[in-house]
Amino acid sequence: MRQFLIGEQAFDEDAPELPARLERAYAQKLRPLCQCKEPPLPMYIARVDxxxxxxxxxxxxxxxxxxxxxxxxxxxxxxLGSLIGNAIQIDASGKAALKLDFPLTKKGARGAHASSAELSEPALRNESKKLSLxxxxxxLWEAGELTEWRSSWTGKRGWGRVQSSLMNAASQMTARGGPLSDILFVPEVFHQExxxxxxxxxxxxxxxxxxxxxxxxxxxxxxxxxxxxAAxxxxxxxxxxHLPFPFMIEDGTWKRLSSRYETELELWRSSEDFHLIMIATFGISGAGIASVDEIAMMxxxxNWIPFESIHEQHLLxxxxRLKRKSVKGLRFNLSREQPVVSITLPEQRPEPVAMFIVPISADEDYEVALNEMITVRAEMTPWIWRVAEGEMPRLP
Incomplete structure (x- = not known):
């Protein structure tokens, strides 16, 4: 069982007095310390529901x-690996300073055209010094712990939990010298009352x-x-x-968006169970119209876990249905031509498991990069599903 140190007092994670102490510590801006190691590791307190x-x-x-x-x-x-120390810099307090490759200002009430989806997607350039949209x-999804899942959470994660997780994660980040939470808008769940x-x-x-x-x-x-x-x-x-107004997007940007995110749109339309998440920069005109400048999708x-192919969704x-925790890996700035871990099983014993899905389109360079990635993290057991070879292998 975990123990947390808050001020001078230690608490078991299931201690009945802990919730009240956390509320006071939150107001006092105190950081709990996780005692899983010595010296203890700083944590932060988030308000969720x-x-x-x-x-x-x-x-x-x-x-x-x-x-x-x-x-x-x-x-x-x-x-994430190539971004640490470059596009993402962590200070002594644990705050993450983000370097962005997209603008947060725009000239005029409306420009000649909105920026294309490709312009905000450095996956085409493999840029590691700045973050794409x-x-x-x-x-945000990873820092909000929305990439993690276990079966006991079924039915407990809706948009309300997603919204609060994203805003709490943003509160630990800065961009262009200010808190990211000041410029991030995530609609809250609408309740008529x-x-x-x-x-x-x-x-x-x-x-x-x-x-x-x-x-x-x-x-x-x-x-x-x-x-x-809608047209x-x-x-x-x-x-x-959860919003009473739409975001407008100009025709040229829409056509580029449809092309760039064809796979995501196809997956979303294939099942009523799937959700399409957009991130966009936007402004609101003097007439009160919200217009998208740049946009990306996922x-x-x-369960609100991201996926990029139907094979990955089958694995998820x-x-x-398992009690053990799984953690979804994400691409960030990397293109689909580069391997990343699909899912990790950190609680697997005797060693954590790194799960990879090799697409049919994988070439020799892909396999070389995959082998290098596996070799570097020798403390993890690899599990590989080569889609071209048939059905999913047996789970660890």
């Missing part, structure tokens, strides 16, 4: 003891995105679930869940 929970600091998962629930596999197995989405309160909080959160006159204006970032796309004059409108399953489905 009116509960106070202890979360690990960004990128600290691999520093915890392998038996600790906060342990996370080495980030070198995913697209998609990489920011992946980092609280519609006026929700509207007031939404208006306050969106205030920085409103155009204040001619000249350069600020953009915000939104993460939201797409409900549907509009000169483009498309994106309806998102498809997730019914199999693992979702």
């Amino acid at each position: 009116d509960l106070y929970v202890i979360k690990r600091m960004p990128l600290s998962g691999r520093d915890h003891a392998p038996t600790c629930p906060s342990y996370e596999p080495p980030y070198e197995l995913s697209g 998609r990489a920011v989405l992946h980092y 609280d519609r006026e309160g929700i509207a007031a909080r939404r208006a306050a959160a969106l205030a920085p995105a409103h155009a204040s006159g001619p000249g350069q204006r600020k953009l915000m970032v939104t993460v939201a679930e797409v409900k549907e796309f 509009a004059r000169g483009g498309q409108k994106i309806a998102v869940r 498809v997730v399953n019914e 489905e199999r693992l979702s």
Whole structure:
């Protein structure tokens, strides 16, 4: 059982007095210390659905003891490895400073055209010094611990939990010198009985995105679930869940988006159980219209775990019924031509397992890179599904 040190007092994680102590520590901005190792490791307190929970600091998962629930596999197995120390820099307090490769300002009330999806996607350039829009989405998802799953969580993760996890993760990050949470808008779950309160909080959160006159204006970032796309004059409108207004996207950008994210859109349309997540920079005109500037997308399953192929979804489905924890690996800036760990099983004994899915399109360079990745992390047992060879191998 884990123990946490808060101030001078130690608490077991199931201690009945811990919730009240966490609430006080949250107000006092105290950091709990996880005692899985010596010296203890700093954590932070997040408020989730009116509960106070202890979360690990960004990128600290691999520093915890392998038996600790906060342990996370080495980030070198995913697209995160090349970004650490470059696009993502962690300071002494545990805050993550993000370097972005997309603008958060725009000239004029409306530019000549919105930026293309490709412009915000350094996977085409394999850039490691800055985060693409998609990489920011992946980092928020990972830091919010939304890549993790075990069967006991079934039915306990809805958009409300996703929203609070993303905002809590953003509170531990900075971008362009300010808190990322100040410019990130994630719609909260709509409840009819609280519609006026929700509207007031939404208006306050969106205030920085409103155009204040001619000249350069600020953009915000939104993460939201797409409900549907619909034709509009000169483009498309994106309806998102829990919002009373759509986001407008110009026709040229829509065509590039449809091409760049053809796979994600195809997967999303294949099942009512899947969700399409968008991350976009946007501004709101003087007329009150929200318009997308740049956009990226990701498809997730019914448990809100990202996946990029139907084979990966089949593996996630199999693992979702197990009590042991699984952790989804993400690409960040890496292209599909480069291998990343699909899923890790950190609680597997005697060694954690790194699971790889090799696509039919994999060439010799892909196999060389995969072998190098496996060799570097020799402390993990590899499990490999080569799709071209047939059905999924037996699970560990």
